[in-house]
Amino acid sequence: xxxxxxxxxxxxxxxxxxxxxxxxxxxxxxxxxxxxxxxxxxxxxxxxxxxxxxxxxxxxxxxxxxxxxxxxxxxxxxxxxxxxxxxxxxxxxxxxxxxxxxxxxxxxxxxxxxxxxxxxxxxxxxxxxxxxxxxxxxxxxxxxxxxxxxxxxxxxxxxxxxxxxxxxxxxxxxxxxxxxxxxxxxxxxxxxxxxxxxxxxxxxxxxxxxxxxxxxxxxxxxxxxxxxxxxxxxxxxxxxxxxxxxxxxxxxxxxxxxxxxxxx
Amino acid sequence: xxxxxxxxxxxxxxxxxxxxxxxxxxxxxxxxxxxxxxxxxxxxxxxxxxxxxxxxxxxxxxxxxxxxxxxxxxxxxxxxxxxxxxxxxxxxxxxxxxxxxxxxxxxxxxxxxxxxxxxxxxxxxxxxxxxxxxxxxxxxxxxxxxxxxxxxxxxxxxxxxxxxxxxxxxxxxxxxxxxxxxxxxxxxxxxxxxxxxxxxxxxxxxxxxxxxxxxxxxxxxxxxxxxxxxxxxxxxxxxxxxxxxxxxxxxxxxxxxxxxxxxxxxxxxxxxxxxxxxxxxxxxxxxxxxxxxxxxxxxxxxxxxxxxxxxxxxxxxxxxxxxxxxxxxxxxxxxxxxxx
Ligand SMILES: Cc1cc2nc3c(=O)[nH]c(=O)nc-3n(C[C@H](O)[C@H](O)[C@@H](O)COP(=O)(O)OP(=O)(O)OC[C@H]3O[C@@H](n4cnc5c(N)ncnc54)[C@H](O)[C@@H]3O)c2cc1C
Ligand SMILES: Cc1cc2nc3c(=O)[nH]c(=O)nc-3n(C[C@H](O)[C@H](O)[C@H](O)COP(=O)(O)OP(=O)(O)OC[C@H]3O[C@@H](n4cnc5c(N)ncnc54)[C@H](O)[C@@H]3O)c2cc1C
Numbered sequence: 001x002x003x004x005x006x007x008x009x010x011x012x013x014x015x016x017x018x019x020x021x022x023x024x025x026x027x028x029x030x031x032x033x034x035x036x037x038x039x040x041x042x043x044x045x046x047x048x049x050x051x052x053x054x055x056x057x058x059x060x061x062x063x064x065x066x067x068x069x070x071x072x073x074x075x076x077x078x079x080x081x082x083x084x085x086x087x088x089x090x091x092x093x094x095x096x097x098x099x100x101x102x103x104x105x106x107x108x109x110x111x112x113x114x115x116x117x118x119x120x121x122x123x124x125x126x127x128x129x130x131x132x133x134x135x136x137x138x139x140x141x142x143x144x145x146x147x148x149x150x151x152x153x154x155x156x157x158x159x160x161x162x163x164x165x166x167x168x169x170x171x172x173x174x175x176x177x178x179x180x181x182x183x184x185x186x187x188x189x190x191x192x193x194x195x196x197x198x199x200x201x202x203x204x205x206x207x208x209x210x211x212x213x214x215x216x217x218x219x220x221x222x223x224x225x226x227x228x229x230x231x232x233x234x235x236x237x238x239x240x241x242x243x244x245x246x247x248x249x250x251x252x253x254x255x256x257x258x259x260x261x262x263x264x
Numbered sequence: 265x266x267x268x269x270x271x272x273x274x275x276x277x278x279x280x281x282x283x284x285x286x287x288x289x290x291x292x293x294x295x296x297x298x299x300x301x302x303x304x305x306x307x308x309x310x311x312x313x314x315x316x317x318x319x320x321x322x323x324x325x326x327x328x329x330x331x332x333x334x335x336x337x338x339x340x341x342x343x344x345x346x347x348x349x350x351x352x353x354x355x356x357x358x359x360x361x362x363x364x365x366x367x368x369x370x371x372x373x374x375x376x377x378x379x380x381x382x383x384x385x386x387x388x389x390x391x392x393x394x395x396x397x398x399x400x401x402x403x404x405x406x407x408x409x410x411x412x413x414x415x416x417x418x419x420x421x422x423x424x425x426x427x428x429x430x431x432x433x434x435x436x437x438x439x440x441x442x443x444x445x446x447x448x449x450x451x452x453x454x455x456x457x458x459x460x461x462x463x464x465x466x467x468x469x470x471x472x473x474x475x476x477x478x479x480x481x482x483x484x485x486x487x488x489x490x491x492x493x494x495x496x497x498x499x500x501x502x503x504x505x506x507x508x509x510x511x512x513x514x515x516x517x518x519x520x521x522x523x524x525x526x527x528x529x530x531x532x533x534x535x536x537x538x539x540x541x542x543x544x545x546x547x548x549x550x551x552x553x554x555x556x557x558x559x560x561x562x563x564x565x566x567x568x569x570x571x572x573x574x575x576x577x578x579x580x581x582x583x584x585x586x587x588x589x590x591x592x593x594x595x596x597x598x599x600x601x602x603x604x
Contacts, residue, residue, distance in 0.1 A: 097393065098384070098387075098394065098396075099387060099388065099391065099392075099393065099394075102388060125417075125537070125557075126416065126417055127416060128396070128397075128416055128417070128537075128560075129394075129396035129397070130380055130396065131380075131383075131384040131387070131394060131396055132384075133384075134352065134380075134381050134382075134384035134385050134388075135384040135385070135387065135388040137353075137385065138353075138356065138384065138385040138386075138387075138388035138389050139388055141353075143351075143353060143469045143470050144352060144353070144381065144385070145470065146377065146380070146381045147377060160473075164377060165350075165377050165378065165475070166284075166286070166292075166376045166377045166378055167286070167477060167478045167483060168475050168476055168477040168478050169475070169476045169478075170472055170474070170475045170476075171472070171473040171474040171475075171476075172470050172471065172472060172473065173470070173471040173473055174469075174470050174471075175469055175470075183538065184537075184538045185538060225393070226391075226392050226393030226427050226429065226430040227393035227394070227395060227425050227426070227427050228425065228426050228427070228428065229423045229424070229425055230411075230424050230425065230426050231423070231424040232416075232421055232422065232423040232424070233421075233422050234420070234421065234422070240584075241570070241580050241581075241583040241584060241585060241586035242584065242585050242586065243585075243586045243587075243588070244569075244585050244586065244587045247589070248589050248590060248593040248594045248597050249597050251587050251589060251594055251597070252594055252597030252598040252600070252601050253597075253601060255569060255585070255587070255594075255598050255601075256598060256601040256602055258569075258585070259513070259546065259602065260602075262545070262546060262567065264488055264489055264513070264514070264545055264546060
């Protein structure tokens with residue numbers, strides 16, 4: 001059984017600040033962290049491995065597309081129990097939208113020898129489209145379950161999960177191979193073990209550029225991306241709030257008038 | 265060449281709206297909201313609005329006429345039991361087959377759990393762009409280029425996205441953003457219902473063993489009024505104060521994550537990135553700091569009244585009205601006045 005966990009490096013959440021003058025994202029320090037949803041996906045994979053009759057038969061690979069420094073995050077995943085890591089890194093991958101990212105990741109999965117199960121986070125906290133998981137499933141023509149809150153069991157042919165759906169939670173039997181995207185709260189990622197730290201020190205993270213991953217140059221990066229961000233701005237509601245003055249009684253009186261005028 | 269591309273793109277026309285149905289076969293409110301906006305876009309562009317309705321064979325028969333009355337010129341209707349279980353792969357192939365043949369310029373989906381699983385499956389198979397979770401849609405009348413605006417970085421940033429060289433242009437759109445149109449019986453009479461088939465090849469693969477429905481009371485996503493309690497509410501006992509305020513307003517109670525974590529309220533109350541997105545007409549937040557993971561879920565609220573004792577609380581950055589003070593006291597006083 002081969003489980004591939006897709007992990008994205010994202011800015012540490014406290015560093016997502018806006019420069020009020022230039023309206024751009026300030027990435028002070030540039031300290032990247034593993035997307036919190038992907039940490040949960042990795043823990044889910046590690047628990048599948050732990051629960052297997054022969055844990056050694058379950059291989060957990062971590063896969064990322066990102067800058068060279070992302071290799072350190074993959075190494076950290078190995079310290080926590082993943083078996084190996086693959087990084088897709090090349091200037092040619094830069095500027096990818098979800099379609100181009102999905103294509104690159106699919107090349108990475110091929111390079112890893114395919115997969116029985118792909119685990120993604122429900123979404124990345126920066127781009128937050130939640131599209132990569134279902135687009136990977138579509139690429140391989142595999143079934144998909146999104147926003148999974150519990151993996152109940154994994155058999156060679158099928159996995160049983162509970163997943164959030166519109167207005168409820170569904171229990172699903174998903175035939176393998178498949179893609180699952182997991183909720184943040186499904187599992188908290190474990191700490192590295194001593195053995196894991198030692199393994200991570202010696203393991204070499206495989207890094208593939210566009211050419212070595214046999215990627216079609218027209219399908220990656222900016223040129224392989226159908227969507228373009230043409231403008232970005234800070235929502236104008238910020239700091240526009242009207243202050244309601246007075247003590248609690250006066251404030252309540254003003255608010256009551258306001259609410260009564262709203263025709264709810 | 266640019267001319268070849270222009271003529272290739274010109275072959276695509278009309279605005280399609282995917283009309284998601286619930287487990288009883290009724291179209292969701294967001295389907296009607298999207299038809300309302302689609303009509304406006306189609307009027308600018310001088311094209312038609314087409315609704316896609318897939319249902320199980322025993323689902324209610326009146327949904328297609330309802331979609332026509334809400335502004336669709338045509339409903340592409342498929343009643344087939346393979347569509348009954350909302351298997352995203354079957355739906356994706358169904359839509360891809362129709363789009364390949366009929367070439368829509370735009371396809372809109374509700375940014376529901378199902379819509380956000382389905383639309384990427386269509387995008388990757390058609391090899392086109394998809395903008396996630398949009399809150400604003402505009403169109404260039406001459407080129408038909410859709411300007412799709414969406415929040416990213418947990419709502420801290422808005423981005424406008426275009427898909428210049430690929431068709432169809434596709435977006436998922438947040439529920440509760442656009443107004444559902446008035447029912448127009450005349451429009452419904454002019455409209456057309458076209459039966460379309462689902463190819464034999466597409467069969468559901470995911471087996472649905474059980475669905476635990478959220479009860480009607482367990483849903484805060486469609487509330488018109490929401491009172492959201494944060495850690496500043498102080499104690500589990502004080503939650504009753506927030507609940508009473510919600511009750512006098514005919515609203516529901518939401519909360520921040522720490523309240524769920526400490527077991528004060530169940531998960532379905534949680535608003536934010538790992539909870540639900542809400543779009544009430546009025547949101548009153550009590551003792552909420554305004555972390556980006558929380559306000560990521562409140563971007564659709566029309567009016568936000570925030571009560572916080574800290575005059576510099578970040579929540580005021582996304583509020584319409586700023587009330588500095590003790591939230592329990594203000595909530596009690598306000599409840600009393602609204603009851604009077
Ligand atoms: C402001 C802004 C808005 C954007 N809007 C759109 C848009 O509407 N449509 C669009 O197509 N693109 C959009 N993009 C681009 C897109 O966000 C990313 O570039 C794309 O690479 C990943 O998408 P995501 O971050 O949304 O990931 P999501 O789809 O939210 O991520 C889900 C999961 O996919 C996996 N994953 C994602 N990226 C990687 C990676 N690099 N390596 C390994 N695993 C990964 C992780 O498991 C992750 O949890 C936008 C970018 C910005 C900056
Ligand atoms: C990956 C990730 C996902 C997350 N997802 C979510 C999510 O979906 N939803 C969510 O809510 N959070 C989420 N969080 C947590 C989020 O970052 C914040 O920690 C959380 O929203 C804070 O909740 P709070 O505002 O209730 O509490 P606090 O941050 O403790 O704020 C309490 C506020 O109450 C004020 N206050 C105190 N006493 C009073 C009083 N008597 N009267 C008036 N005001 C008072 C204080 O000034 C303060 O501003 C997530 C975090 C992460 C890392």
